[in-house]
Amino acid sequence: MGQAVESDLVERLLDGEHRALARVITKIESQSPGYRDIVSEIHAHTGHASVVGITGSPGAGKSTLVDKLAKFYRDQGETVGVIAVDPSSPYTGGAVLGDRIRMASNVGDMDVFFRSMSARGQLGGLSTATADAVKALDAFGKDRIIIETVGAGQNEVDVVKTADTVVVLVQPGSGDDVQMLKAGILEIGDVFVVNKADMEGASRTVAELEEMIHLRDDPRAKLDMGHHGAEAMGDHHGHGEHTDDDQDDEPEPDPVWTPQVVETIATTGEGIDELVETLSDHYTYLAESGELDEKARQRAAEEIRQLLRSDVNRLLERELDDRGGIDDFASAVVDKETDPYAVTEDVLEPLRECLEDRDD
Ligand SMILES: Nc1nc2c(ncn2[C@@H]2O[C@H](COP(=O)(O)OP(=O)(O)OP(=O)(O)O)[C@@H](O)[C@H]2O)c(=O)[nH]1
Ligand SMILES: [Mg+2]
Structure with missing residues (x-):
């Protein structure tokens, strides 16, 4: 349902409807649900x-x-x-x-x-x-x-x-x-x-x-x-x-x-x-x-890096929450029960294992 609304919005934007353009930019600005699908859809038309x-x-x-x-x-x-x-x-x-x-x-x-x-x-x-x-x-x-x-x-x-x-x-x-x-x-x-x-x-x-x-x-x-x-x-x-x-x-x-x-x-x-x-x-x-094309490639690379960083960050925050939040870890570090390196190692362990398994 949401997907259909977004596709309709994209269609109206491509048709030259200013109201649709304004709404799309609003969604982009507020990162409201579905904005990623919209940007994905319009990419081919840029x-x-x-x-x-x-x-x-x-x-x-x-x-x-x-x-x-x-x-x-x-x-x-x-x-x-x-x-x-x-x-x-x-x-x-x-x-x-x-x-x-x-x-x-x-x-x-x-x-x-x-x-x-x-x-x-x-x-x-x-x-x-x-x-x-x-x-x-x-x-x-x-x-x-x-x-x-x-x-x-x-x-x-x-x-x-x-x-x-x-x-x-x-x-x-x-x-x-x-x-x-x-x-x-x-x-x-x-x-x-x-x-x-x-x-x-x-x-x-x-x-x-x-x-x-x-x-x-x-x-x-x-x-x-x-x-x-x-x-x-x-x-x-x-x-x-x-x-x-x-x-x-x-x-x-x-x-x-x-x-x-x-x-x-x-x-x-x-x-x-x-x-x-x-x-x-x-x-x-x-x-x-040829710099126009080169710039486009550099921009795309930067966009990918930026998105990866923010998405990985979000995953990490969720993982921290799942483990009871960062405060407990922080207290444990202050109380010398553990240290920041050990915590990081521990939190990232599953991710590292997953990536390493895939490489084998
Ligand atoms: N004398 C003179 N004044 C100018 C010129 N261009 C702009 N101004 C005046 O400078 C002031 C600021 O102009 P803006 O265009 O708002 O400047 P801006 O860089 O967009 O300002 P911000 O968005 O607030 O950073 C206004 O009062 C303009 O009328 C110019 O070429 N000569
Ligand atoms: Mg200004």
Whole structure:
């Protein structure tokens, strides 16, 4: 019976019914019974959308930029789905956020489907839920999917990594922002956007970013930093002099992507067309270099690992409960009746035996 309801929901989603799409994402977000069957069913219908992840510090202008991007794509006749992921707000369990209708410029235009999702307690749960929601939008038939998430912690990195292209939004003037990028986000940014280019310090921020990208992509530049000696001699481009304009005439032996820096004023839409073009260039690069497929494989591997971890964890919790809960074990450890290694050995024994038997 439940199965039939789910299949019907999937069918309606595939038929392009927005209400079904919203319900599926709600089920994914709340991990309500049957959501796994739904995601399993829609999986075969995915793989058509291009997915952009946008991250950056609070108030950098992500939502404003996403609105403009969505509008741009809509004006080109493409359909758009937006998921705003908020890793900081704790999931309240059961209470589900309604679809946020935020985009003033796009209200009533259901081809821009907007949805917010909040964090769940368990580790990695949010990136899995995001990936599943992306699948729902993809299977529905959205051409463009945009994921917006605030911040630069591991959670956000994981969330944004579910995208094909990662955009990091920076606002000018705060050197802190650029410093913050060193912690993980710089490595995964394909396109850096200096938004609020109408404000002071934008060109300086652009220069700082380009410098960091240069150091990241040219190991020799790093060597120069370490030893001001022999290695630097053969280096024909000293760090700090790198400009983006002269890279067109450098033929590359392998297709490599050098992260681009784009300036925008999200409030007026200035620079959006350049951003769209850069995103398109990156997508072309991904497709032609084979990285698109490679990324898909890596994502699938990560999804499998994540699910295995959480499912094994659940089995272990159940096993612990069956054995009277962890408190008794803990007390026994404190009372020196046993120790954590021995407990672990004991609890896992049946599993280990089972796997070893199968190997024989
Ligand atoms: N001057 C100027 N202000 C901007 C620009 N882009 C966005 N803003 C303003 O910056 C503020 C924050 O914009 P949002 O789009 O909400 O920023 P956000 O990154 O989504 O913020 P959070 O989701 O809260 O992290 C708003 O008041 C915007 O109007 C810009 O290019 N120039
Ligand atoms: Mg926002």
